[in-house]
Amino acid sequence: MSEIIRPRPSACPACIAAPAAEQAARARGGDATSEEGGIMLSLPTVHCGACISAVERRLLQFPGVREARVNLSLKRVTVDTDPGVRAEDLIAALAEIGYEAHELDASTLAATTVDREGRELLMRLGVSGFAMMNVMMLSFAVWAGAADATRDLFHWISALISLPAIAFSAQPFFRNAMSALRVRRLNMDVPISLAIVLAAGISLYETTQSGRHAYFDAALSLTFFLLAGRYLDHRTRVVARSAAQELAALEVPRALRIEDGEEHRVPVSELVAGDLIRVRPGGRMPADGIVVEGESEIDRSLLTGETSPVFVGPDSEVSAGEVNLTGPLTLKVTAAGEDSSLHRLADLVAVAESTKNRYTSLAERAARIYAPGVHLLAALAFVGWYVATLDLRLSINIAVSVLIITCPCALGLAVPAVVTAASGRLFRRGMLIKSSTALERLADVDTVVFDKTGTLTEGGGEPVNLERHDKETLRIALALAGVSSHPLSQALAEALQARGLTPAEVTDITELPGHGVSGRWQGRKVRLGRAEWVGAVPGETTSAWLQIGQNAPVSFAFRDHLRKGAREAIAALRAQGLEVHLISGDTAPAVARFAETIGMDNWKAAVLPEEKAAFVAGLTKKGRRVLMVGDGLNDTAALAAAHVSISPATALDAARVASDIVMLGNDLSPLGETLDTARRAKARIKENFDIATLYNMIAVPVALAGMATPLAAALAMSASSITVSLNALRVR
Amino acid sequence: MEILVYLIPASLFLGGLGLIAFFWALRNNQFDDPEGDRHRVLNSDWDDEPKP
Numbered sequence: 001m002s003e004i005i006r007p008r009p010s011a012c013p014a015c016i017a018a019p020a021a022e023q024a025a026r027a028r029g030g031d032a033t034s035e036e037g038g039i040m041l042s043l044p045t046v047h048c049g050a051c052i053s054a055v056e057r058r059l060l061q062f063p064g065v066r067e068a069r070v071n072l073s074l075k076r077v078t079v080d081t082d083p084g085v086r087a088e089d090l091i092a093a094l095a096e097i098g099y100e101a102h103e104l105d106a107s108t109l110a111a112t113t114v115d116r117e118g119r120e121l122l123m124r125l126g127v128s129g130f131a132m133m134n135v136m137m138l139s140f141a142v143w144a145g146a147a148d149a150t151r152d153l154f155h156w157i158s159a160l161i162s163l164p165a166i167a168f169s170a171q172p173f174f175r176n177a178m179s180a181l182r183v184r185r186l187n188m189d190v191p192i193s194l195a196i197v198l199a200a201g202i203s204l205y206e207t208t209q210s211g212r213h214a215y216f217d218a219a220l221s222l223t224f225f226l227l228a229g230r231y232l233d234h235r236t237r238v239v240a241r242s243a244a245q246e247l248a249a250l251e252v253p254r255a256l257r258i259e260d261g262e263e264h265r266v267p268v269s270e271l272v273a274g275d276l277i278r279v280r281p282g283g284r285m286p287a288d289g290i291v292v293e294g295e296s297e298i299d300r301s302l303l304t305g306e307t308s309p310v311f312v313g314p315d316s317e318v319s320a321g322e323v324n325l326t327g328p329l330t331l332k333v334t335a336a337g338e339d340s341s342l343h344r345l346a347d348l349v350a351v352a353e354s355t356k357n358r359y360t361s362l363a364e365r366a367a368r369i370y371a372p373g374v375h376l377l378a379a380l381a382f383v384g385w386y387v388a389t390l391d392l393r394l395s396i397n398i399a400v401s402v403l404i405i406t407c408p409c410a411l412g413l414a415v416p417a418v419v420t421a422a423s424g425r426l427f428r429r430g431m432l433i434k435s436s437t438a439l440e441r442l443a444d445v446d447t448v449v450f451d452k453t454g455t456l457t458e459g460g461g462e463p464v465n466l467e468r469h470d471k472e473t474l475r476i477a478l479a480l481a482g483v484s485s486h487p488l489s490q491a492l493a494e495a496l497q498a499r500g501l502t503p504a505e506v507t508d509i510t511e512l513p514g515h516g517v518s519g520r521w522q523g524r525k526v527r528l529g530r531a532e533w534v535g536a537v538p539g540e541t542t543s544a545w546l547q548i549g550q551n552a553p554v555s556f557a558f559r560d561h562l563r564k565g566a567r568e569a570i571a572a573l574r575a576q577g578l579e580v581h582l583i584s585g586d587t588a589p590a591v592a593r594f595a596e597t598i599g600m601d602n603w604k605a606a607v608l609p610e611e612k613a614a615f616v617a618g619l620t621k622k623g624r625r626v627l628m629v630g631d632g633l634n635d636t637a638a639l640a641a642a643h644v645s646i647s648p649a650t651a652l653d654a655a656r657v658a659s660d661i662v663m664l665g666n667d668l669s670p671l672g673e674t675l676d677t678a679r680r681a682k683a684r685i686k687e688n689f690d691i692a693t694l695y696n697m698i699a700v701p702v703a704l705a706g707m708a709t710p711l712a713a714a715l716a717m718s719a720s721s722i723t724v725s726l727n728a729l730r731v732r
Numbered sequence: 733m734e735i736l737v738y739l740i741p742a743s744l745f746l747g748g749l750g751l752i753a754f755f756w757a758l759r760n761n762q763f764d765d766p767e768g769d770r771h772r773v774l775n776s777d778w779d780d781e782p783k784p
Contacts, residue, residue: 049771057777072768122758130751134744150736157740 039079039087041094041101046075051099058097062090077101118234124169125227131165132220136714139217143711148210155207155214162200162216170196170223172230188367188412191374195403196222202400213397218404218713225721226412233416233436236423240434255286258330271336279324279331281485281513289331291316295514296327297486297530301453301632306586308542309488311514311530321633326486327513361437362685363415370411378402381704394706401708405699410720414688417728422681425732430665431646431674438660440685441644442678444625448573449616449638451630452584452594455648456566458666461488461542461558463495469554472504477546477556479503480517480528488544489517489528492556516544524549531555541590560594565669567598572672579624583607583615585634613637629671631655646671681731688724695720 046055052070059068059079067080079090087103094101138154146154173196176189199219206214256263258276268286271277276292279285285298297309300322309325312318318331382399386392423433433439450456466474478496481489482503506526509519516529527547531538534547536555547553573580582603584591591605607615612630616638619626628635628642631651636658639645645659648666656662661674699716702708757763777783 049775052768052771053775053777070768071765072771073765119758122763123755126751126754126758130747130754134747137743138740153736161744 039081039085039090039103041077041079041087041090041103043070043075043077043094043099043101045100046070046072054097055094055099058093059090062093065090115238118231118238121172121227121231121234124172125224125231127165128169128220128224128227131161131169132217132224134161135217135220139710139714142214143709151212152207152210155203155210155216158214158216159204159207162220163204166196166200166219166223169227173223173226186367186371186375188363188371191371191403191406192222192226192412194375195219195400198400199404202396206397209393213710215400215404215710215713218710218717221714221717222404225717229412229416232413232420236416236420236433237436239427240423240432256280268336271333273333273335275333275336277331277333279329281324281326281328283324285318285320285322285324285331287320287331287333287336289318289333289335291318291329292332293330294327295512296329297325297514299323299325299487306453309486311532313514326484326511361415362440362682362689363411366411366414366689374403374406377406377700377704384704385706398703398706398708401706401713402700402703404713405703405708405716406696410688410692410695410724413721413724413728414692415685417725418681418684418688418731421728421731422677422684426670426674426677429670429673430663430667431670432662432664433660434662435660438644439678439681441625441660442627442675443682445578445627445644445675445678447579447581447619447624448627448629449581449583449619449642450570451612451628451632451635451638452560452582452591453586454631454650455629455635456563456582456598456668457560457594458563458650461491462561463492463556464559465555465557466495466499469556471501473546473548473554474499475501475504476506476521476526476548477528479506479521480509480519480526480546481544483509484511484517488542488558491558491561492544521548559597560590562598563666563668565667565671569668569671570598570600572669573675576672576675578675581615581619583612583638585609585612585632609634609637613641616641627675628659630659646674677731684728684731688727691723691727692720 043051043055046052052072055070055077056068059065059077062085064082064085065079066082068077070077079085091101091103135158138158142151142154170193173189173193176187177193180187180190196219199215199222203214203216203219206212255266255268255271256278257266257271258264258278263278271287277286277289281296291312291314293314295311295313298312298318299309300306300319312329317334318329320336378399381402382395385395385398389395419433419436419439422439426433435441469477474496478493478501481493481496484490504521506519506521509517511517512529512533514530515533516527518525518527518529520526526549527534528544531543531545531553534545534553536545536547536553539555539557542558543555544558545553545555570580580600580602582591582595582598582600584594584603584605585607586605588605591603595601595603604615612635616626616628620641620643625643628639628645629647630636630639630645631648632655635647636655639647639655639658644661646661646663647655647659648663649656650666651659651662663670695716699708699712702712
C-alpha cells in the first residue's frame with residue numbers, strides 16, 4: 001500500500017521543497033527507531049538563522065541526542081543519537097516549538113548525500129585555479145619585460161606547475177573528447193582538448209628553445225573557466241535530481257499482503273496474481289484486483305480524471321493507482337507489476353519519451369557549427385603561414401594561438417551560467433527544472449494544454465448550495481461530516497466551520513465505509529452519504545445527501561475546488577498571447593461548468609488517455625509548441641508527447657517522471673512567470689553566444705595575423721568569460 | 733635578482749598551503765550547506781564559549 005501525496009501549502013516561499021520530504025516521511029510509517037544512532041529529518045519550514053538555532057537547541061535538549069546539525073540548503077537535520085531514540089519523539093518535540101518535521105529514509109537518500117562527481121569537479125577546479133594564479137603571477141613578470149635567463153626560468157617553473165595541473169584538471173575534457181572521437185564525431189570537447197594539449201605542448205617546446213612566448217597561463221585559464229562552466233551545469237542537475245529523488249522517495253512501494261490471516265508488509269514487486277492484499281483508507285491500490293471483502297469509495301481521478309468517487313464492494317474491479325477513500329478493502333490480485341494497468345500506461349510514456357529526445361539544445365547546435373569551424377580556421381592559419389614563410393615553428397605557433405583564442409571559454413559558460421541563474425530563480429518560486437533543456441523548450445511554447453482534475457483543481461470540492469439549507473440541517477451535516485475522512489465530507493465540514501457553525505448534538509455516529517455516516521439526532525436517525533444509500537436519485541453533479549428521519553433527503557452539491565493561483569496563471573498565460581486548452585477525462589457537464597467558471601473556451605471532455613496524447617500530437621503536427629500541464633496517469637502519455645511538460649508535486653510518480661518541470665508548491669500562479677523567465681533565459685543564452693562571437697570576430701583576425709601574444713589571449717579569454725557570466729546573472 | 737630563489741619557492745609553498753586547505757575543506761563537507769553557513773555566521777550561539 002502506498003500513500004496519497006497531499007502536500008500542504010507551505011508557510012513561506014522558501015519552503016517549497018517540502019512536499020517531497022513530507023511524503024517520504026509519511027510513507028515510512030512511524031515505527032522506525034534509530035538503530036545506528038542516526039536519524040535524518042526533513043524540515044520543510046526552516047528558512048532562517050533563527051530557525052537553525054531553535055531546532056538545534058531543542059534537539060540537543062532531548063535526552064539521548066548527541067549532536068544535531070541543520071542543513072539549510074537541503075532543509076534537513078541530521079541527528080546523532082544514542083540507540084533507541086525514536087524519530088517520532090523528535091518530531092513531536094519539534095512540533096512543540098512550531099517546526100514541522102518528517103522522517104527521511106537515510107538509505108534511500110544515501111545516494112544523493114555524497115555527490116562524488118561534483119566533488120571531483122570541484123577538486124579539479126581548485127587545482128587548476130591554484131595553478132592558473134601562480135603561473136599568471138610568473139607570466140606577469142614575463143609580460144612586464146623579463147628577458148633571457150629570467151624569462152626562461154619563469155617559463156620552466158610555469159611548465160613545472162602547469163603540466164601536472166593540466167594532466168589532472170583537464171581529464172574530463174580529454175575523456176569526453178576521446179569518447180566522441182571513438183565514435184567518429186566531434187563535440188565541443190574536441191577543440192577544447194586540442195587547444196589545451198597543443199598550447200601546453202607548444203609552450204613546452206618554446207621553453208626548451210628559450211622562445212619568447214609560452215601559453216601555459218592560457219592553457220590553465222582555459223581549463224579553469226571551462227571547469228567552472230561544467231561545475232555550474234553539474235550543480236543544477238544535482239539539485240534537480242536530489243529534489244526529484246526526494247519526491248520519488250515519498251511513495252514507498254509497499255503492500256499489505258495477507259498470509260494465514262496476518263498482514264505482512266511486502267514490496268509491491270513481490271506481489272503475484274492470486275495474493276490477498278489489504279488496502280487501508282487513504283492508500284493507493286498497489287495492483288489490479290477484485291474486491292473480496294469490504295465496501296468503500298475509490299478516487300479514480302489520477303487514472304481517468306473523473307472527480308466523483310466511485311462505490312466499490314465485493315466483486316468490483318479496481319486498478320492499480322486508484323485511491324481507497326473510506327473503508328478497508330481486501331483485494332484478490334489479478335495483475336501485479338508489469339501486467340497491471342499502471343504499467344501498461346507507463347509503456348505509453350516510454351514510447352512518447354523516445355520521440356522527445358530528438359530535441360537538440362542550443363549548446364549542441366552551437367557546438368555543431370563551432371567545432372569544425374575552429375579546426376578549419378586553425379588548419380588554414382597553419383597552411384597559410386607555412387606556405388608564406390616556410391617556417392614550421394612560427395606556423396604552429398600561430399595555429400595554436402588561433403585555437404586558444406577561439407576556444408569556447410565563453411561558449412562553455414554561456415549556457416550553464418544562464419541555466420543555473422534561471423533554475424535558481426525558478427526553484428525559489430517552487431518550480432523544479434528536471435531537464436537541462438527544459439528552459440529552452442519552454443521559451444518556444446505557444447500553446448498550453450491543461451488537465452482539469454488535480455491540476456487546475458485540487459482534492460475534495462467546494463459545496464455550492466449551502467444557503468438553500470436551514471441552520472439546523474447544516475449543523476447536523478457538520479456533526480456527521482466532521483467524523484469522516486472522506487474528501488467530500490472534509491470539504492463540507494471545512495466550509496461549514498468557516499461559516500461559524502457548531503456541530504449539532506448527534507449521538508451514535510457510525511461510518512459505513514463506501515456509503516456514508518449515520519447517527520441519532522433528537523431521537524431521529526440522520527444519515528449523510530451517497531444518493532443511493534439515503535434513497536435519493538443521483539444527479540449529474542457530485543453531491544452528498546442528508547436525510548433527517550424519514551424526510552426527503554436534501555443534497556449538498558459540490559463544484560470543483562479551484563487550485564490556488566489557477567485563475568491568475570491562466571490570465572497570465574493569455575496575457576502573454578498563448579493559446580490555452582483544457583482537456584479532461586471528466587464528464588462533459590462537469591468540464592463545461594468548470595471551463596465557464598475559469599473562463600476558458602477551448603475545452604474537451606471525456607477524453608481517453610490515448611486521445612489526450614493524440615490531441616497534443618495533433619497540435620504539434622500543426623506546428624504548435626505545446627506545454628502540457630497535468631498530473632494523472634491519463635495525462636502521462638500527453639506529458640511525454642508535448643514539447644515540454646509540467647506536473648504538480650501531487651502528481652502520480654509516472655507523471656512526474658514524464659514531465660520536465662515539477663511544481664513543488666500548491667500554487668499555480670508562478671506558471672506565467674516561469675514561461676517569462678524561460679524566454680528571458682533563452683534570450684540571455686543567445687546574447688551570450690553573440691558576445692562570444694563578437695570577441696572572436698575581433699580576436700581571430702589578430703591571431704590569424706600572427707599578432708596575438710599570450711597577454712592578448714589571456715585578456716580576451718578572461719574578458720569574454722566574465723562578460724558572459726555577468727550577463728547570465730541578469731536572469732536572477 | 734637572487735632574491736627570487738627564495739621568493740618563488742615561498743610563494744609556491746604558501747599557495748600550496750592554500751590548496752591543501754581547500755582539499756581539507758572539500759573532504760570535510762565544508763561546502764555542503766552554503767545557505768546555512770550564510771546564516772550561522774550571524775548566529776550568537778556559542779559566542780561566549782566554544783561548543784563542547
